[in-house]
Amino acid sequence: MKRLLSEPRPDWKQKVEEQGLVFSTTTMPDGKKIEYWSESAYYEFTMEEVETLEVTAEDMHRMCLEAAKFLATGALGNIGIGPQALELAAESLQAGDMDVYGRFDFIYDGQGGPAKMLEYNADTPTGLI
Helix, strand or coil, rough: EEECCCCCCCHHHHHHCCCCCCCCEEECCCCCCCCCCCCCCEEEEEHHHHHHHHHHHHHHHHHHHHHHHHHHHEEECCCCCHHHHHHHHHHHHHCCCCCCEEEEEEEEEEEEECEEEEEEEECCHHHHC
């Protein structure tokens, strides 16, 4: 894996905001601004790295679905979801309904170590931007 610097598109922020991501800049308590989206660098992967990450993502997705099925049984309570929504989620998971979208945030050293999951966002409105 290589990290390569790139010149950001001059209109990147406008393009991102036109797609609905209107919260692309976070202002920190000290006044420093941090952009959600960055075009100042990109990563180049070998085909072997891509294939390894694909297998990891598929495995993690499968495990997340199993965890969601367990949570939807109510074994741990309502987990902050209303009973009707929990029931609908359980039915959807048991039926194997297709997912619309999922995005993993992994930490990956690019040195042959395994990728580790930081976060998984699936079927969330912001993911559709």
